[in-house]
Amino acid sequence: xxxxxxxxxxxxxxxxxxxxxxxxxxxxxxxxxxxxxxxxxxxxxxxxxxxxxxxxxxxxxxxxxxxxxxxxxxxxxxxxxx
Numbered sequence: 001x002x003x004x005x006x007x008x009x010x011x012x013x014x015x016x017x018x019x020x021x022x023x024x025x026x027x028x029x030x031x032x033x034x035x036x037x038x039x040x041x042x043x044x045x046x047x048x049x050x051x052x053x054x055x056x057x058x059x060x061x062x063x064x065x066x067x068x069x070x071x072x073x074x075x076x077x078x079x080x081x082x
Contacts (some may be wrong), residue, residue: 016040
């Protein structure tokens with residue numbers, strides 16, 4: 001994933017933690033069978049990555065060594081202009 005190029009191991013750890021929480025929340029809401037293992041899917045990773053690159057999480061991103069790429073800035077600007 002180009003969006004994670006140049007990030008630190010701490011950033012990746014936080015990304016995976018958030019994705020796992022999102023997958024577990026889906027399981028807790030009945031989206032998945034309670035006996036089935038929790039599976040982190042691409043949609044969970046994308047949502048966690050979007051969350052970490054959101055302007056509201058700038059301090060977290062700086063703390064765990066994340067970077068902001070031009071395509072992330074452009075995507076956020078397009079989201080705010082709608």
